[in-house]
Amino acid sequence: MTVKRGLFLTLEGVDGAGKSTHVQWMVDTLTSRGVTVLCTREPGGTPIGEKLRELLLHEPMSLECETLLMFAARAEHVRSVIEPALAAGSWVVCDRFTDATFAYQGGGRELGTTKIEALERWVHPDLQPDVTWLFDVPLEVARERLNRTRDKDRFEQEADSFFLRTRQVYLDRAASQAQRFRVVDSTQPIDAIRIELGQQIDNLIRAGSDR
Ligand code: TMP
Numbered sequence: 489m490t491v492k493r494g495l496f497l498t499l500e501g502v503d504g505a506g507k508s509t510h511v512q513w514m515v516d517t518l519t520s521r522g523v524t525v526l527c528t529r530e531p532g533g534t535p536i537g538e539k540l541r542e543l544l545l546h547e548p549m550s551l552e553c554e555t556l557l558m559f560a561a562r563a564e565h566v567r568s569v570i571e572p573a574l575a576a577g578s579w580v581v582c583d584r585f586t587d588a589t590f591a592y593q594g595g596g597r598e599l600g601t602t603k604i605e606a607l608e609r610w611v612h613p614d615l616q617p618d619v620t621w622l623f624d625v626p627l628e629v630a631r632e633r634l635n636r637t638r639d640k641d642r643f644e645q646e647a648d649s650f651f652l653r654t655r656q657v658y659l660d661r662a663a664s665q666a667q668r669f670r671v672v673d674s675t676q677p678i679d680a681i682r683i684e685l686g687q688q689i690d691n692l693i694r695a696g697s698d699r
Pocket of ligand 1: 529558586589590593644
């Protein structure tokens, strides 16, 4: 019997968008509906990836180094974790993926898209998320939430202009790839967001059983 490939689900948003509040809840919801789920994150998700994460979040480095390390971690993650899980029929919920590189390095740090597209073609030519939730908030809301965070990492310390460019790339990608993206107004109360997410998850499970 051939195993039905799992779905690849990603969560995105600027720092302070409230994405992390929902990751484990989504995994628990899928599990309670009988779906086998692997939960992972980027940068990270493998022993090497987690070491690279430490460097990426805390060590000053050039934009080239930062972008290449994001994709180095991703290469390891895709080959050793994400692809095998999907092939075995598990669904994968990933806290950030390549959309984050387009938004943060491409937009926030103004690298643009060409080099990132080339790395994407090299590292995961045949893999794209099936669904991406973009948790979206305006600057003031993100700032307010981030102000409650102590020990901010390199990205969380960035200026408002960085945040605005990053958010704009996310919104542009969501608009141009509307099939894949679900934009969540993350200024709503958590319960309201969960009702919306729960319905979307149910639709995915229903569509999945028809595949
Ligand atoms: P997290 O706080 O959501 O775990 O993400 C870690 C930080 O890494 C976050 O500020 C966004 C940043 N990041 C990038 O700049 N580029 C990327 O490709 C990824 C995956 C994350």
